[in-house]
Amino acid sequence: MTNEAKLQQTVSAPKTKKRKVASLDKKKARAGWVFVLPFVIGFVLVYLPIIWNSIFMSFHSLHIVTGGGYTLEFVGLENYSDALFEDPLFVQTLITGMKELLFDVPAILIFSLFMAVLLNQKMAGRAVFRAIFFIPVILSTGIMESIEGQNILGTMMEGSDSIDGSEQSTASEIVSVMDIERLFYSMKIGKELVEYVVKMINEIYDIVNRSGVQMLIFLAGLQSISPAIYEACRIDGCTAWETFWKITFPMISPMILVNGIYTIIDSFTTDSNSVMKYINSVYQGSDGQVLSSAMAWMYFIIVMLMLALAAGLFSAFVFYQKRD
Amino acid sequence: MDTNMQNTPKITKESKNKIRVEFDRTPLKERLKAKFLNLYFFQQVAWIIFRMVLLVGISYVVLFPFISKIAGSFMSPEDFVDVTVRLIPKNFTLDIYKAVLFELDYWEAFFNTLLISLLCGLLQTFVCCLIGYGLAKFRFKGNNIVMLLVILTMIVPHQTLQLSMFMHFRYFDVLGILSFLSGGASIGFMPDSFNELLAGIQIFKLDDFALPLTNTYWPLAILSATGLAFKNGLYIYMLRQFFTGVPDALEESAYIDGSGVFRTFFTIILPLSIPMMVTVFLFSFCWQWMDDFYTELFFTTSKITLMPDVVDVPTSLKTDYAGQNMYYAAIRNTCGLCIIAPLVILYCFGQNFLVQGIERSGLTAE
Numbered sequence: 001m002t003n004e005a006k007l008q009q010t011v012s013a014p015k016t017k018k019r020k021v022a023s024l025d026k027k028k029a030r031a032g033w034v035f036v037l038p039f040v041i042g043f044v045l046v047y048l049p050i051i052w053n054s055i056f057m058s059f060h061s062l063h064i065v066t067g068g069g070y071t072l073e074f075v076g077l078e079n080y081s082d083a084l085f086e087d088p089l090f091v092q093t094l095i096t097g098m099k100e101l102l103f104d105v106p107a108i109l110i111f112s113l114f115m116a117v118l119l120n121q122k123m124a125g126r127a128v129f130r131a132i133f134f135i136p137v138i139l140s141t142g143i144m145e146s147i148e149g150q151n152i153l154g155t156m157m158e159g160s161d162s163i164d165g166s167e168q169s170t171a172s173e174i175v176s177v178m179d180i181e182r183l184f185y186s187m188k189i190g191k192e193l194v195e196y197v198v199k200m201i202n203e204i205y206d207i208v209n210r211s212g213v214q215m216l217i218f219l220a221g222l223q224s225i226s227p228a229i230y231e232a233c234r235i236d237g238c239t240a241w242e243t244f245w246k247i248t249f250p251m252i253s254p255m256i257l258v259n260g261i262y263t264i265i266d267s268f269t270t271d272s273n274s275v276m277k278y279i280n281s282v283y284q285g286s287d288g289q290v291l292s293s294a295m296a297w298m299y300f301i302i303v304m305l306m307l308a309l310a311a312g313l314f315s316a317f318v319f320y321q322k323r324d
Numbered sequence: 325m326d327t328n329m330q331n332t333p334k335i336t337k338e339s340k341n342k343i344r345v346e347f348d349r350t351p352l353k354e355r356l357k358a359k360f361l362n363l364y365f366f367q368q369v370a371w372i373i374f375r376m377v378l379l380v381g382i383s384y385v386v387l388f389p390f391i392s393k394i395a396g397s398f399m400s401p402e403d404f405v406d407v408t409v410r411l412i413p414k415n416f417t418l419d420i421y422k423a424v425l426f427e428l429d430y431w432e433a434f435f436n437t438l439l440i441s442l443l444c445g446l447l448q449t450f451v452c453c454l455i456g457y458g459l460a461k462f463r464f465k466g467n468n469i470v471m472l473l474v475i476l477t478m479i480v481p482h483q484t485l486q487l488s489m490f491m492h493f494r495y496f497d498v499l500g501i502l503s504f505l506s507g508g509a510s511i512g513f514m515p516d517s518f519n520e521l522l523a524g525i526q527i528f529k530l531d532d533f534a535l536p537l538t539n540t541y542w543p544l545a546i547l548s549a550t551g552l553a554f555k556n557g558l559y560i561y562m563l564r565q566f567f568t569g570v571p572d573a574l575e576e577s578a579y580i581d582g583s584g585v586f587r588t589f590f591t592i593i594l595p596l597s598i599p600m601m602v603t604v605f606l607f608s609f610c611w612q613w614m615d616d617f618y619t620e621l622f623f624t625t626s627k628i629t630l631m632p633d634v635v636d637v638p639t640s641l642k643t644d645y646a647g648q649n650m651y652y653a654a655i656r657n658t659c660g661l662c663i664i665a666p667l668v669i670l671y672c673f674g675q676n677f678l679v680q681g682i683e684r685s686g687l688t689a690e
Contacts, residue, residue: 024579027585028462028463028464028585029462029463031458031586032463032464032467035454035455035457035458035459035462035589036454036455036458036459036470038454038551039451039550039552042546042547042549042550042551042552043473043477045550046492046546046550046552047477047550047552049488049492050485050489053488053492054487054488057487057488115382118379123375123376129383130679131679132383132386133382133383133386134675134678135386135387135671136386137678138611138614139390139614139668139671140389141614141615142611142614142617143614143615143632143635143660144660144664146616146635147659148389204382204385205385208382208385208386216679269481269482279483283487289487290487292487293484293485293487296481296483300480307479
């Protein structure tokens with residue numbers, strides 16, 4: 001018995017002494033944490049407190065004490081009910097904002113897909129056009145956006161007959177809206193569709209400005225479609241129209257999902273969004289800071305719901321080509 | 325014409341390596357007719373013209389605001405009330421530029437903003453590379469959760485957080501450590517004597533028991549260094565997709581040769597991804613340059629002049645005549661032009677990186 005125990009000890013002794021060496025996977029896992037450490041630290045120490053504080057404050061009322069500092073008073077859901085029932089403009093703005101979103105997202109998607117298909121064709125000056133369409137992504141943000149907001153100069157220079165600031169948009173010079181309306185009404189394709197197209201043309205500047213990134217994403221997607229498929233189609237006698245709907249559209253559908261989500265996120269976080277504008281104006285107003293964060297959180301929840309809805313709807317129609 | 329010439333072309337041997345084939349070519353007129361006088365050709369030409377008109381038209385829509393700003397910046401006050409003046413100024417003048425560049429603190433703002441943008445751009449590029457690489461190449465527990473959190477920071481609009489973000493940096497404190505060290509800590513459920521003891525600890529003195537970081541570069545630096553600044557979620561996502569596309573074999577061969585994880589990253593992966601890093605740097609630099617949200621939030625006093633402060637009407641140009649509103653709008657637009665001028669130059673050289681960066685990254689792959 002003792003002998004056996006001794007034997008066991010002698011056998012097990014080197015085992016316990018042996019230094020614990022982590023497997024490569026474990027080492028790599030540890031290294032992975034080190035790589036994402038800056039983000040994790042920042043998230044825990046900066047972002048979480050900020051988010052928590054923002055939610056926390058939206059349940060309180062804030063009093064600035066003269067001479068610096070502030071006091072908080074718990075008021076429960078008062079800010080939320082104030083925003084929903086007392087504030088005359090918030091619900092209205094919210095509804096317009098949602099309507100805008102419903103209009104903008106398909107418009108931007110359709111436009112950027114159309115432009116990507118155009119730019120994907122071989123032609124002279126393709127790189128130049130691509131560069132021009134990308135300009136607004138860099139230059140029409142932040143400061144320029146706020147300057148543009150109060151710009152009356154552009155209206156004067158576009159105006160075809162007067163400088164008294166009459167409502168003349170850029171689009172109205174390219175094609176007369178009335179003409180298009182008349183043309184489409186005579187085609188009998190439905191009043192809603194006509195109104196949509198007309199509105200799209202009226203807001204072409206806004207749409208072009210906001211579809212730079214989406215266009216590039218579509219373009220990259222189009223370039224990844226194998227030319228062999230198109231060749232096979234041509235041999236079988238497909239028209240360009242059929243090729244687009246039967247080949248390009250299904251192949252590009254994952255990109256439509258990505259772009260849809262990107263557009264929703266992008267258009268509800270920009271400063272030019274009407275709800276954001278309203279929330280900003282409330283923030284700047286007296287005693288509005290807390291109210292504005294309550295409003296912003298409500299808006300955020302609504303947009304998250306819309307995002308989930310859109311993602312669910314889109315992803316049902318997405319076609320993934322199985323590779324290999 | 326010999327009839328059997330058409331069927332059998334005449335082949336003559338000219339020299340050792342050359343033969344000459346003589347056959348009847350269809351006359352030029354016939355060939356041109358066959359080539360150009362058909363429906364297919366007309367369709368193609370019509371399509372090319374239509375496409376060109378469309379593209380040029382939309383380019384015009386994009387460029388018009390800039391053209392109108394440039395035109396307005398050269399006009400003198402009289403031109404704004406003159407009905408006949410549209411895009412080409414009658415009284416050409418550089419007054420607005422002179423006033424904007426030398427009366428407002430343009431150059432001070434320029435260098436301050438340059439400093440901030442460089443700082444933020446470099447920090448964000450490096451940190452986002454680290455995070456993106458970590459998320460792309462290492463399968464650790466919580467990988468997906470971290471990715472979800474990154475996306476969360478992208479989705480929550482920064483306006484939602486502006487109040488608490490301001491408060492956080494106005495009274496900056498990490499887990500209450502600073503307030504503890506300066507004697508401002510108190511715990512509600514503890515007896516008063518304990519709280520007095522806590523208040524007695526005063527290693528250094530701070531107003532409000534916290535560091536005021538507003539009106540310094542620190543808030544932006546902290547946000548950049550932790551990958552939380554403007555649009556950083558997007559950069560991280562782009563870089564993650566890019567690094568996922570880098571073949572694993574590269575790293576594996578480096579590991580086999582005895583290189584550690586970090587050495588592999590710095591000597592193999594980073595040099596490989598320089599074009600992608602340039603893209604991210606350009607994006608972050610430009611967006612930081614144009615930013616007015618964070619700068620107005622964190623710089624409340626005018627101690628440090630930044631680009632948003634430049635948008636103003638210089639005192640020497642103040643007038644009170646009929647076209648005043650137009651004139652002031654033109655001045656503000658000129659300020660905008662002066663602000664974006666460096667970026668335009670940057671865009672001319674770097675647009676390939678910006679445009680191709682999105683294509684190169686696998687932003688499209690999912």
